[in-house]
Amino acid sequence: MPPESAHPETLSPDPATAHADYAFRQRFRVPANWAFRWCIDFRADDSRLSDGHASRKVVALAPHTLALDDEFEQDGGRRIRKVKLVQLYPSQKYWVSTHIVGPNHYSQFRYRIVPDGARASYLVFEGRDVVWDGRPLSAAANRERTRRLRTEDSRTWKRFAASMEKDFSGR
Numbered sequence: 689m690p691p692e693s694a695h696p697e698t699l700s701p702d703p704a705t706a707h708a709d710y711a712f713r714q715r716f717r718v719p720a721n722w723a724f725r726w727c728i729d730f731r732a733d734d735s736r737l738s739d740g741h742a743s744r745k746v747v748a749l750a751p752h753t754l755a756l757d758d759e760f761e762q763d764g765g766r767r768i769r770k771v772k773l774v775q776l777y778p779s780q781k782y783w784v785s786t787h788i789v790g791p792n793h794y795s796q797f798r799y800r801i802v803p804d805g806a807r808a809s810y811l812v813f814e815g816r817d818v819v820w821d822g823r824p825l826s827a828a829a830n831r832e833r834t835r836r837l838r839t840e841d842s843r844t845w846k847r848f849a850a851s852m853e854k855d856f857s858g859r
Contacts, residue, residue, distance in 0.1 A: 706819040708834035713810050714845040716801075718856040720809035724781040724801040726852050727811070730756060730774070752776040756785070794818050811845060 716723045730746045742760035749755055756772045770790035776783045781801040787793050798814040817837055825833060 702820075703824075704818045704820055705822050706817075706825040706830055706833055708815070708817040708830070708837050710817075710834050710838040710841075711812070711814045712838060712842045712845075713812055714842065714849055715804065715808065715810045716849050717808050717853050719807060720781055720801050720803040722856060723809045723811070723852060724778070726855065727799065727801065727848075728776055728778075728783055730754065749773075752778065755788075791821055792817055792819060813841065813845065815841065 718726070730744075732744050732746060742758055744759075745755075745757040747755040747757065752775065754774050754776075756774060757769070758772070759767055759769045762768050768790065770792065771788050772785045773788050774783060774785045783799050785797045785799070787795040795815075795817045797816070800812045801809050802812060803809050815837070
C-alpha cells in the first residue's frame with residue numbers, strides 16, 4: 689500500500705495549514721426559481737464565466753447528486769485538478785459543493801437562493817475553505833487569506849449575476 693502522503697485525499701492525522709470561514713450575499717435581478725435553475729445548470733464550458741482557463745466534466749451520479757471534475761491553470765502554468773461532490777436540494781433552492789480531490793479537499797461551500805419579491809432574489813453563500821499544503825499560517829495571515837477569498841468569491845458572483853441577468857433579459 690502506498691504511503692498516506694501519496695494520496696492527499698485520504699484522511700490525515702495532520703491538521704490543516706489554513707482555513708477560512710466566510711459568507712456574503714449577492715443580489716440578482718431575476719426571480720428565485722430562475723436564478724436557482726441558472727446556478728445549477730452546470731456545463732463543461734462554465735469557465736467562460738470566470739477568470740480562469742479551465743476544463744470541466746460534469747458527471748451525474750444520482751438524482752440531485754453530481755460530480756464536477758475541474759482542471760485549470762494556475763500562475764506559472766501549473767495545472768490543478770479539483771473534484772467536487774455537489775448535492776442539490778431543489779425544493780429549498782439550495783446546493784452544497786464539497787471538494788473531494790485537490791489541494792482544498794474537505795472544503796465545503798453552501799449556496800441558497802432566497803426570493804426578494806417576485807422579480808428578484810439573492811444568493812446566500814457560506815464557505816469553509818481548508819488547505820493542507822505548505823506551512824501553517826499565522827492567525828493574522830489566515831485572517832488576510834479569509835478576507836481575500838471572500839473578496840475574490842464575491843467578485844466572481846458579481847460577474848455571475850451580470851451574466852445571469854443578461855441571460856434572463858434575453859429569454
